[in-house]
Amino acid sequence: xxVKDWVFAISAGEVEEEDVMxxxxxxxxxxxxxAKGKFYATHDKCTHGDAYLSEGVVVGEVIECPLxxxxxxxxxxxxxxxxxxxxxxTFETKLEAGNVYVRLKxx
Amino acid sequence: xxxxDANAELLRRQxxxxxxKTLKKFTKRRDLPGLLYFFGLLTCIVGSGYIVFLSTSxxxxxxxxxxxxxxxxxxxxxxxxxxxHGTAFRTRWINExxxxxxxxxxxxxxxxxxxxxxxxxxxxxxPGKDPELVLPAPRSLIEYIYYVSAIHLWIKNxxxxxxxxxxxxxxxxxxxVPDEDLWRxxxxxxxxxxxxxxxxIGSIYFQTWAVLIYWAIPTVIGxxxxxxxxxxxxxxxxxxPDLHTYARTVTTDLLTRFFCWNMSYHCEHHLAPSVPFHQxxxxxxxxxxxxxxxxxxxxxxxxxxxxKHLSGVFPKRxxxxxxxxxx
Ligand code: FES
Numbered sequence: 001x002x003v004k005d006w007v008f009a010i011s012a013g014e015v016e017e018e019d020v021m022x023x024x025x026x027x028x029x030x031x032x033x034x035a036k037g038k039f040y041a042t043h044d045k046c047t048h049g050d051a052y053l054s055e056g057v058v059v060g061e062v063i064e065c066p067l068x069x070x071x072x073x074x075x076x077x078x079x080x081x082x083x084x085x086x087x088x089x090t091f092e093t094k095l096e097a098g099n100v101y102v103r104l105k106x107x
Numbered sequence: 108x109x110x111x112d113a114n115a116e117l118l119r120r121q122x123x124x125x126x127x128k129t130l131k132k133f134t135k136r137r138d139l140p141g142l143l144y145f146f147g148l149l150t151c152i153v154g155s156g157y158i159v160f161l162s163t164s165x166x167x168x169x170x171x172x173x174x175x176x177x178x179x180x181x182x183x184x185x186x187x188x189x190x191x192h193g194t195a196f197r198t199r200w201i202n203e204x205x206x207x208x209x210x211x212x213x214x215x216x217x218x219x220x221x222x223x224x225x226x227x228x229x230x231x232x233x234p235g236k237d238p239e240l241v242l243p244a245p246r247s248l249i250e251y252i253y254y255v256s257a258i259h260l261w262i263k264n265x266x267x268x269x270x271x272x273x274x275x276x277x278x279x280x281x282x283x284v285p286d287e288d289l290w291r292x293x294x295x296x297x298x299x300x301x302x303x304x305x306x307x308i309g310s311i312y313f314q315t316w317a318v319l320i321y322w323a324i325p326t327v328i329g330x331x332x333x334x335x336x337x338x339x340x341x342x343x344x345x346x347x348p349d350l351h352t353y354a355r356t357v358t359t360d361l362l363t364r365f366f367c368w369n370m371s372y373h374c375e376h377h378l379a380p381s382v383p384f385h386q387x388x389x390x391x392x393x394x395x396x397x398x399x400x401x402x403x404x405x406x407x408x409x410x411x412x413x414x415k416h417l418s419g420v421f422p423k424r425x426x427x428x429x430x431x432x433x434x
Pocket of ligand 1 (some may be wrong): 038046047048049050065066067068069071083084105225
């Protein structure tokens, strides 16, 4: 899978520590997380149902889906507990001049 | 893989009632409240167990003592439910350990319950879809007694355990579990049945009644109280997916709220299941007036169900929509 160029996602100040915000990048719904001072990005859609993870709760380095509390690791995308079983896709992030950039992957 | 397509709609309706920023105030996870509630309940259970111990030499007094102990034990459903959501504690292993402990004591397979309960939150009060729909209309007195006596519960839970242990899941339950996770459910059932078998064999080998009088009999005779609390959550509310009306928020005292882990705020729990039990009162203060606060206690709601929501003594044929699609 090829990677694309870095794209601006969100201003760092908009994402509080241990929180998540939505960002639309190239027509994709992406969730941007801030945990332990670092930024992470994943697809925003839960793999269990039609819910946005950016509406969920960040606990440490885990995102909990707002609907059924399925949990994913925000660093690796791994599904951690029922009812989710499929991982979410993760993306590289970088912080530059107070902005968070994300590098999407070619489909 | 099940796809719960009703979800986006559910979140949209949630946002109409409470915005993300407001909700965030209530979703923070902590360990201390859950530990206080859990060990508080455990202390009550040990205390009631001690009363059973004292009454073993008082003849017939053993039965009321076991009933009281069983009522205490039945409240372990509250931490089972809360830990199935994963919201009770910040520390995950504490959450999972208590989930398993409560699941084994109350005879609810904890991992399967997580899937089943996700279905309930998606399709609450929708006949034919909600896996935990309690006494759908038309409901009769016989069905009420059958539910509250918990006969249905033992048939259902042991049915799950025995079916899952032999590697089979009923198609209705199957829709909530992804293929890749079936093995977990089957393994869970085998572990639980092995634990119960070990208890039976151990009791016979050591010639002791302890398992029977401190756990099995109290569990069976005490659980109707917890069933009555469940009746108050939804039964008699409109059977349609309306967050405002499909559950009840019951007015009750501090002690009852302690035993049911604040599930008396049931509307608020369905509005935002990410909110831990210890924040539901605060969420209620914020949005409760938009929900369905019935302004009645559990006994009054029980009376209302018995007098207003039953149609006769004997069961009537129900119109249940077949499941038309995979969810
Ligand atoms: S929709 Fe995310 S856990 Fe169910």
